[in-house]
Amino acid sequence: METKRHQQKIEEYITNSEQETFLLAKKLAEDFKGNEVVLLKGALGSGKTVFAKGIASGLGVKDIHHVCSPSYTLINVYQARFPLFHIDLYRLEKSSEISDIGWEDYLGEGVIIVEWAEKIKFNLDAIHVTIEMNDKNQRTIRISNSV
Ligand SMILES: Nc1ncnc2c1ncn2[C@@H]1O[C@H](COP(=O)(O)OP(=O)(O)O)[C@@H](O)[C@H]1O
Ligand SMILES: [Mg+2]
Helix, strand or coil: CCCCCCCCCEEEEEECCHHHHHHHHHHHHHCCCCCCEEEEECCCCCCHHHHHHHHHHHCCCCCHHHCCCCCCCCEEEEECCCEEEEEECCCCCCHHHHHHCCHHHHCCCCEEEEECHHHCCCCCCCEEEEEEECCCCCEEEEEECCC
């Protein structure tokens, strides 16, 4: 049996504006192969949706103004270089409600971005992004390829 070990890679960035966070995410997504899962964690207003917009832009979504938190629809799908599935778990409490979305069906079908990823357990490969609010305009953003 072959054991595959990934070396854990953690990167930490400080951004000082919405635009900087957007560009950081955009740059990250430019190298995506099309099956990435991005798990976004951070408080309300920390910048998860800004980060998701940057990802969308990096994947080639033209009108990123249409990219917004799918708080009511739960999942938004955008067409770009790959399909992009944008999920927001903010309003969901029970794990049964979360599994009802059936979002795991999208695994391998495109890029998946999950806001409020604290609410799920996900054991497969993913890009974990944690955003911390330092002050009004400054964020610490940690990006790692495992928990
Ligand atoms: N460095 C920064 N990075 C991201 N957003 C920032 C930053 N500084 C200020 N902001 C502001 O914080 C808010 C983030 O909102 P949003 O992305 O909707 O948060 P969330 O989706 O995490 O609730 C926006 O109003 C944005 O302009
Ligand atoms: Mg949001």
